[in-house]
Amino acid sequence: MTSPLVVAIDGPSGSGKSSTSRGVADRLGLAYLDTGAMYRAMTWALLQRGVDLDDPAAVASAADAVRLESGTDPLAPTIHADGTDVAEPIRTDEVTGAVSLVAAVPHVRELLVDLQRRAIGEAPGGIVVEGRDIGSVVVPDAPVKIYLVADPAARAARRAAENGGADAAATEAALAVRDQIDSTRAASPLVQAHGAVVVDGTHLTLDEVIDTIVGIVDAAS
Numbered sequence: 001m002t003s004p005l006v007v008a009i010d011g012p013s014g015s016g017k018s019s020t021s022r023g024v025a026d027r028l029g030l031a032y033l034d035t036g037a038m039y040r041a042m043t044w045a046l047l048q049r050g051v052d053l054d055d056p057a058a059v060a061s062a063a064d065a066v067r068l069e070s071g072t073d074p075l076a077p078t079i080h081a082d083g084t085d086v087a088e089p090i091r092t093d094e095v096t097g098a099v100s101l102v103a104a105v106p107h108v109r110e111l112l113v114d115l116q117r118r119a120i121g122e123a124p125g126g127i128v129v130e131g132r133d134i135g136s137v138v139v140p141d142a143p144v145k146i147y148l149v150a151d152p153a154a155r156a157a158r159r160a161a162e163n164g165g166a167d168a169a170a171t172e173a174a175l176a177v178r179d180q181i182d183s184t185r186a187a188s189p190l191v192q193a194h195g196a197v198v199v200d201g202t203h204l205t206l207d208e209v210i211d212t213i214v215g216i217v218d219a220a221s
């Protein structure tokens with residue numbers, strides 16, 4: 001591989017993309033970009049402005065003015081919207097419940113895909129990028145594409161534990177709603193990209209998933 005390495009990791013909500021991508025980037029000395037955090041930060045900024053998120057035209061026109069900045073250190077990733085550190089507020093139920101609406105608006109996707117491609121271009125040493133459309137739309141020629149999955153019950157149990165023992169059944173239902181919207185929207189739906197290797201982390205520890213993906217990267221190099 002001569003050009004900078006790009007590892008594209010896509011998959012449904014809670015399949016382990018962020019934890020795995022950070023671990024892979026750290027192990028391989030690569031940068032890391034969390035594109036879900038960008039959609040969340042856009043959602044936070046639009047909510048701050050009082051934009052009606054059920055109105056795609058209003059979302060599209062307000063999105064142009066939002067300034068997003070992503071820090072790509074896998075050990076300390078950052079996300080700012082309009083100069084504010086939004087790492088915590090983008091994880092609230094309000095943002096989580098609304099982000100799929102914003103991510104379905106084509107103009108928002110154009111803006112963020114453009115930012116994502118710029119971030120990738122600014123990582124000359126290579127980068128791990130995670131999201132829903134990285135291997136299919138953002139970097140379709142990425143030399144390594146992973147589609148990371150895990151059973152819905154495992155994803156919900158992990159996410160519920162992370163949220164201090166939240167109700168697993170309610171968490172699984174919320175994940176299913178988000179997956180349904182993300183995979184059926186018209187604009188860049190969640191799909192297994194052409195050429196992506198499926199990694200199923202249901203019965204693997206986080207370290208085992210990272211080892212598996214590092215092995216796939218090594219084999220492709």
Ligand SMILES: Nc1ncnc2c1ncn2[C@@H]1O[C@H](COP(=O)(O)OP(=O)(O)OP(=O)(O)O)[C@@H](O)[C@H]1O
Pocket residue numbers: 011012013014015016017018019020036158159162201204205206207209
């Ligand atoms: N293989 C694994 N074994 C056990 N726990 C895991 C594993 N992979 C991830 N986790 C845990 O599952 C939870 C969800 O993982 P993570 O946030 O990385 O998923 P995600 O796919 O990025 O989610 P989202 O799409 O909502 O951003 C976290 O608490 C993480 O520590």
Ligand SMILES: Nc1ccn([C@H]2C[C@H](O)[C@@H](COP(=O)(O)O)O2)c(=O)n1
Pocket residue numbers: 013014035036037039040099100103130131132133134178182
């Ligand atoms: N490339 C991406 C990344 C994320 N999204 C959507 C999907 C989710 O509903 C939302 C938040 O993502 P998460 O932080 O849960 O990974 O953003 C997308 O459409 N495309």
